[in-house]
Amino acid sequence: MTHPNAQGVSRDLLRRATARFGERFPGEGPRVAVSPGRVNLIGEHTDYNDGFVLPMAIGRAAVIVFRPRADRVLRGHSVAYDETKELALDALSAPGGNDWLSYVAGVFWAFASEGLPLCGLDLVVDGDVPIGAGLSSSAALELATARALAAATGTPWDAVRMAKLGQKAENKYVGMNCGIMDQFASAACEAGHALLLDCRSLETRPVPVPKGAAVVVMDTGARRSLAGSAYNDRRAACERVVAEIANATPGVRALRDVTVDQLETAKPRLDVTDFKRASHVVPENRRPVEAADALQAGDLARAGRLMNDSHFSLRDLYEVSCEELDLVTEIARRQPSCFGARMTGAGFGGCAVALVKTPDVGAFCDAVLTAYEARIDLPAALYPCRPEAGARLLD
Ligand code: GLA
Secondary structure: OOOOEEOOEEHHHHHHHHHHHHHHOOOOOOEEEEEEEEEEOOOOOOHHHOOEEOEEEEEEEEEEEEEEOOOOEEEEEEOOOOEEEEEEHHHOOOOOOOOHHHHHHHHHHHHHHOOOOOOOEEEEEEEOOOOOOOOOHHHHHHHHHHHHHHHHHOOOOOHHHHHHHHHHHHHHHHOOOOOOHHHHHHHHOOOOEEEEEEOOOOOEEEEEOOOOEEEEEEEOOOOOOOHHHHHHHHHHHHHHHHHHHHHHOOOOOOHHHOOHHHHHHHHHHOOHHHHHHHHHHHHHOOHHHHHHHHHHOOOHHHHHHHHHHHHHHHHHOOOOOOHHHHHHHHHHHHOOOEEEEEEOOOOOOOEEEEEEEHHHHHHHHHHHHHHHHHHOOOOOEEEEEOOOOOOEEOO
């Protein structure tokens, strides 16, 4: 499904969010901040290993319509939950909750924790990034909040700093131990480009997505289950492998620093499952750089092969795929117009991504959806995505 977009965001969404603001908080014209969800093209479960990722912002976003208040109160209304809640800014402390307002409040808390000014806001939260689908609806909400709060307080917008604040909100306030990829993509992506990010140095390279390639998000309709604990288990396995190898090899701080040879040498000393996990991360960490080079050179066949390799590794070694993700990517690969396909995001449900020949994208989406729906009774959806810009104000 595609929708008519204005500045990379659905017009209907903007209309709905501003209309709701007018109903709930009548008065002077509000401002609007938006921040996109993302699809990660390659480099999965590498960000918290200090590695490389290649995400791209999509035309689905979190929207915050806001107006400053004279007092230190945050009054938020969620369109999705149709509820209004209030918080006193001076009472914020971490950890907070994990309801919709906590993603907003967490960013206020993160600003304050770094000595940045706060101000009270009336705001409406809306968006069209599906929740729990692996497209980073939470990072989108955090960065839209950051953009709104920065504008309301006159804080200069520094995308890298704001990405880190968003991650801090998620790690310490909401309590999800994610890496930096999602917040960084939502803050800093550029229109027309995927973003190669070194998660250690935070250096970036915008990578143009060639005209001949369409990026298709394939939502399996399956929603993540057990994702939090399985995610933390994977992180812990990576840390155990690093600790073991670092004993023998000083200078190794993360799996980013480990070579395939070093991993093989350490194998007898490692737990079998931990070894499998690291055997995904070490090669996966090279793929974003190779895929970025392939995209830049217009070598779509190579980019697609790397995506397929990534999926097989996530399925067999990291074990974060599921039946629906395996099936939809398998069907995608069978289409002659498909260069490659893989799961995207943390896994255990949610979305996959395919790289497809642009002129054939409509037929590709129809064929994959029909074949998938013949096997799986879930509300699936396929949509081509253009690379959009990161967090921005719309006025
Ligand atoms: C989630 C996390 C990210 C990243 C991915 C897996 O999206 O929020 O930080 O770890 O999973 O690549």
